[in-house]
Amino acid sequence: MRNRTTSIARILLGILVLAGLAYVAYPLLTDRPKSRPEPAVSTGTSGAESSSTPVFTKEGEVTFVSAGKKILTIDVEIAENEAERAKGLMYRPYLPDSVGMLFVFERADPHSFWMKNTAMPLDIIYVGADKKIISIQKNTTPYSEQSLPSFGDAQYVVEVNAGFTDRQGIKVGDSILF
Incomplete structure (x- = not known):
């Protein structure tokens, strides 16, 4: 037994x-x-966050315009100094489709971004000093160190979720307002 x-x-x-x-x-x-985990989004009015994962903090808005007509407006964080531009959207596991990051440079020059330490694929929108879109790097590869050039002089760059530009019909020649 x-x-x-x-x-x-x-x-x-x-x-x-x-x-x-x-x-x-x-x-x-x-x-x-x-x-996916729930998005970590803040309007910037709350106190210190308890998580070590970067939290989105709204610092402005970017409106996409095509042929003089508004396509849509998204909330953005603004990377306006060298440290913020170097970090960008690194170390974030998720970004809601209604937000992005606006990079502001002192002058229009050829720029190149990479995806090092960036976990999610992005569309990188390069914008000239006149705020017209000059090129778009679509569906970038997470963690890649491949150079993603602007193919022209860009003073602004907007990063959004991969596929965003196709879903919204945003293309080279359109403009941004912020």
């Missing part, structure tokens, strides 16, 4: 181990989209 009880216990333990493995492996083996 003791051997039979031991065998049953081993079988039950094996079933539990297999069930645990299936629970862990199922999301990895299916094509279902992985769940």
Whole structure:
């Protein structure tokens, strides 16, 4: 009787181990989209954040304009000094589609961005001193150190989620207002 009880216990333990493995492996083996954490968004009016993950803080708005007509307006953080521009959207696991980052340079020059330490794919919109879009680097590769050039003199850059420019119909020649 003791051997039979031991065998049953081993079988039950094996079933539990297999069930645990299936629970862990199922999301990895299916094509279902992985769940994303809730976005960390702040209007900039609250106190210190408890998480070490960077939190979005609204510092302004960017409006996209095509043929004189407003396409849409998004909230932005503004990177206006060298330290802020160097960090950009690094270390953020998620960015809502309604927000982005506006980089402001002192003058229009050729610029190049990379995706080092950036976990999410982005569209990088290069904008001239006249606020017209001169080029768009679409669907960038996370963590890549590949250079993503402006292909012209840009004074402003807007970073948004990958696919944003296609979904909103934003193209080279359109303008921004901020």
